[in-house]
Amino acid sequence: MNSATVRTLLVRGMLTGIATGLLVFGFAYLVGESPLRSALVFEAAHATEHGPELVSRTLQETAGLATGVLFFTTAFAGIAALAFCFALGRIGRFGPRVTAGLVALGGFVTVFLVPFLKYPANPPAVSAPDTLNQRTALYWLMIALSVLIGIAAVVLGQRLAPRLGNWNATIAASVAFVVAVGLALAFLPAVNEMPEGFPANVVWDFRVAAAGMQLLLWASFGVIFGHLAERVLEPRTTTAPTQQAAPPQAAPAPH
Amino acid sequence: MAQSAAPPAVAPDAPLTLPVRAILPWAAFFGILMLILLYFVGAEGGTAAVFSGEGVHEWVHDGRHLLGFPCH
Numbered sequence: 001m002n003s004a005t006v007r008t009l010l011v012r013g014m015l016t017g018i019a020t021g022l023l024v025f026g027f028a029y030l031v032g033e034s035p036l037r038s039a040l041v042f043e044a045a046h047a048t049e050h051g052p053e054l055v056s057r058t059l060q061e062t063a064g065l066a067t068g069v070l071f072f073t074t075a076f077a078g079i080a081a082l083a084f085c086f087a088l089g090r091i092g093r094f095g096p097r098v099t100a101g102l103v104a105l106g107g108f109v110t111v112f113l114v115p116f117l118k119y120p121a122n123p124p125a126v127s128a129p130d131t132l133n134q135r136t137a138l139y140w141l142m143i144a145l146s147v148l149i150g151i152a153a154v155v156l157g158q159r160l161a162p163r164l165g166n167w168n169a170t171i172a173a174s175v176a177f178v179v180a181v182g183l184a185l186a187f188l189p190a191v192n193e194m195p196e197g198f199p200a201n202v203v204w205d206f207r208v209a210a211a212g213m214q215l216l217l218w219a220s221f222g223v224i225f226g227h228l229a230e231r232v233l234e235p236r237t238t239t240a241p242t243q244q245a246a247p248p249q250a251a252p253a254p255h
Numbered sequence: 256m257a258q259s260a261a262p263p264a265v266a267p268d269a270p271l272t273l274p275v276r277a278i279l280p281w282a283a284f285f286g287i288l289m290l291i292l293l294y295f296v297g298a299e300g301g302t303a304a305v306f307s308g309e310g311v312h313e314w315v316h317d318g319r320h321l322l323g324f325p326c327h
Binding site: 002003005006007010028032033036054055059060061063064065066067068069071072074075076078079082085086088089090093094112115116119120121122123124127129132133135136137138139140206209210213214233 | 269272273274278280281282285288289290292293295297298302308309310313314316317318320322326
């Protein structure tokens with residue numbers, strides 16, 4: 001029964017990922033492609049060598065972009081749905097919708113925002129190809145560190161809550177998260193390969209678009225999945241009063 | 256009924272939780288599946304390649320840049 005509930009939530013999470021993926025793709029196509037095209041113009045003017053074009057620009061901007069975005073959103077929505085299953089009832093006395101919102105906030109901050117502060121998204125032609133291995137390793141390491149520090153902060157908050165109370169424990173855990181993340185940001189190696197003369201407004205527009213995509217992804221995941229999860233879990237909480245008793249004033253009056 | 260078969264005592268107002276044992280198999284299997292999916296969007300063809308050539312990288316090129324992954 002509980003395993004089936006987890007499966008239902010996972011499926012709904014991934015369906016939410018597909019729905020948010022379509023939204024994010026629309027946003028990326030309308031907002032993100034413009035600075036990306038400007039960067040390609042710069043690249044074409046400065047490139048020393050050109051490989052054969054394997055995939056046309058039209059396909060890269062449409063089907064290719066949609067594939068990448070949909071895989072990404074579906075994968076992270078699935079992982080977030082599983083994180084929701086762990087978090088429900090364990091991070092505080094929150095219902096499904098609030099829990100989904102908090103999981104989405106945690107995902108946005110740890111999976112995107114923190115790594116973005118150290119290794120921000122870059123348009124084509126900004127990075128040196130021969131440092132790709134190092135940059136890829138650092139970026140995934142930053143995501144892993146940020147997620148682990150986030151989980152550690154939640155556990156710390158839980159441990160402190162009985163002694164400090166929920167509010168102060170949340171503040172203490174948040175401060176610990178910021179300090180630990182700050183140390184990671186300070187000590188990981190910096191990457192700065194911006195070529196001479198690359199238009200700054202293109203970089204800014206590109207990063208705003210990248211951040212907007214992630215904000216849209218996590219916000220819409222929190223809202224849509226919270227709604228779907230509540231519809232899965234709500235019948236259980238009302239038909240099984242031993243699991244979660246309704247407050248007395250909310251109980252239906254006897255006929 | 257034996258005491259051990261009874262559900263664990265839950266405080267009447269305890270919030271609903273899903274048992275970890277019910278989540279773990281899904282988390283292990285789908286967690287790994289999702290990470291493989293992310294690998295193809297985020298890294299395939301640049302640092303390491305399961306398929307030869309740059310086909311996957313070129314196909315998801317725009318998404319990889321805009322989703323914040325390191326690229327060329």
